[in-house]
Amino acid sequence: MKRIIVTRFSAMGDVAMVASVLKEFVVQQKDVEIIFVSRVQFAPFFVDIPRVRFHVMDPKIKHKGIIGLIRLFRELKKYKPTEIADLHNNLRSLFLVFLFKASNYQVSILDKRRKQKKLLTRRENKILRPLDPVTECYGEVFRKLGYNFTLSHQLNKVDRKIPRNLIHIFNSNDKKIGIAPFAKHKYKVFPIIKMEETIRDLCEKNYHIFLFGGSEEEKSICEKWAKQYPKTTNTIGKHFLSEELDIIANLDVMISMDSSGMHMASLVGTRCLSIWGATHPYAGFLGYGQSMDDCIQVEHPARPSSIYGNKPCLCDGVEAIELVTVEMVTKKIEEVLG
Structure with missing residues (x-):
C-alpha cells in the first residue's frame, strides 16, 4: 500500500475542494492511502472517504513556528x-x-498559476479567459507523482441523514433552499439589504430557507431574519459542520457567494447557484461539478479585479457585486425550482 502525505492547511473552501478531489482519487487508486494534513475544524469533510486518514495541524500551539513544523514533520x-x-x-x-x-x-507541489491570475485580474489589457480549475491543479500534483488520475467534474449526490430536529421541516412539501450569504472578503458579499429582500421574496413564494455562516455577527443577522420571515431556519451556532453537510445534502438547491458554502454543496452533490462580484469563475474557483450557467453575475470589462475578493472592483463607479439584482437571483431560483 502506497502512502501519500497531502497538505492543505486552509482556507475552508479550498480544503472542501481537496476533499472532492480525494474522493475520486481513492476510487481510481486502490493501492494508495492518504494522510491528509490540515486544521482540526475541517476533519468532517473527510470522514466518509475511504483510505483517508486525517492528521491535525495545529498552527497556533503544537505546530507553531519552525520548531512546531519540525515536530509536525517528525x-x-x-x-x-x-x-x-x-x-x-x-x-x-x-x-x-x-x-x-x-x-x-x-515530493510534488501545487502550481498556483500566479502569472495567469495576474493577466486575468490586471486593470489594463486584461486577458479574460478561463484558467484551469483549481481542482485540476490539485489533480496535476498527483499526476506529477506518476499517478494516472482523471477528474470527472460531475456532481455526485451523497445520501446523508437529516438532523433529527429538522426532520419535520424536510417532511413538508416545500422546496428547501440553503443560503450562505457571507464571505471572508466584503467585495464578494451580496449586499445585506438585497439579500434580506431576496429572502423575503422567497418566503412569500413558500420556499423554506436554511441560513449558513460562522461568526457571531453573521449569527446575529441570520437570527434576526429567522424571526422576521416565516419558513426561515438559522443553522449558525446550532449545528456542527458535519450536520451542516447533512442539511446541505438534502436541499433542493444552495445559494452561495464565491465562498465555502458553494464548495460544501459540491462535496455533497447539491446544485449551487453562486453570486459573483469582484471575483470571477474564470479564476478556477467555481465549485467542483457546478455549472457556469448557475453563476449569477454581471459581465463588465473591469471584472475580475481580484482572485480572492480582497480588492474592490469598480464597474462604472459601482462595486461589481452591487450590479447583481434581487430579481436576477429570484428569477434564477424559479427557473431551477419552478
Missing part, C-alpha cells in the same frame, strides 16, 4: 509515506516539503 514521518503532495504551496507547507526533500522523499 509526526508525519512515522506514517512511513512514499510521497508528499503539497496542495497549498505556502511558507508552512514549503518548509515541510524542504524537510521531506532533504530526507530523500519524492
Whole structure:
C-alpha cells in the first residue's frame, strides 16, 4: 500500500475542494492511502472517504513556528509515506516539503498559476479567459507523482441523514433552499439589504430557507431574519459542520457567494447557484461539478479585479457585486425550482 502525505492547511473552501478531489482519487487508486494534513475544524469533510486518514495541524500551539513544523514533520514521518503532495504551496507547507526533500522523499507541489491570475485580474489589457480549475491543479500534483488520475467534474449526490430536529421541516412539501450569504472578503458579499429582500421574496413564494455562516455577527443577522420571515431556519451556532453537510445534502438547491458554502454543496452533490462580484469563475474557483450557467453575475470589462475578493472592483463607479439584482437571483431560483 502506497502512502501519500497531502497538505492543505486552509482556507475552508479550498480544503472542501481537496476533499472532492480525494474522493475520486481513492476510487481510481486502490493501492494508495492518504494522510491528509490540515486544521482540526475541517476533519468532517473527510470522514466518509475511504483510505483517508486525517492528521491535525495545529498552527497556533503544537505546530507553531519552525520548531512546531519540525515536530509536525517528525509526526508525519512515522506514517512511513512514499510521497508528499503539497496542495497549498505556502511558507508552512514549503518548509515541510524542504524537510521531506532533504530526507530523500519524492515530493510534488501545487502550481498556483500566479502569472495567469495576474493577466486575468490586471486593470489594463486584461486577458479574460478561463484558467484551469483549481481542482485540476490539485489533480496535476498527483499526476506529477506518476499517478494516472482523471477528474470527472460531475456532481455526485451523497445520501446523508437529516438532523433529527429538522426532520419535520424536510417532511413538508416545500422546496428547501440553503443560503450562505457571507464571505471572508466584503467585495464578494451580496449586499445585506438585497439579500434580506431576496429572502423575503422567497418566503412569500413558500420556499423554506436554511441560513449558513460562522461568526457571531453573521449569527446575529441570520437570527434576526429567522424571526422576521416565516419558513426561515438559522443553522449558525446550532449545528456542527458535519450536520451542516447533512442539511446541505438534502436541499433542493444552495445559494452561495464565491465562498465555502458553494464548495460544501459540491462535496455533497447539491446544485449551487453562486453570486459573483469582484471575483470571477474564470479564476478556477467555481465549485467542483457546478455549472457556469448557475453563476449569477454581471459581465463588465473591469471584472475580475481580484482572485480572492480582497480588492474592490469598480464597474462604472459601482462595486461589481452591487450590479447583481434581487430579481436576477429570484428569477434564477424559479427557473431551477419552478
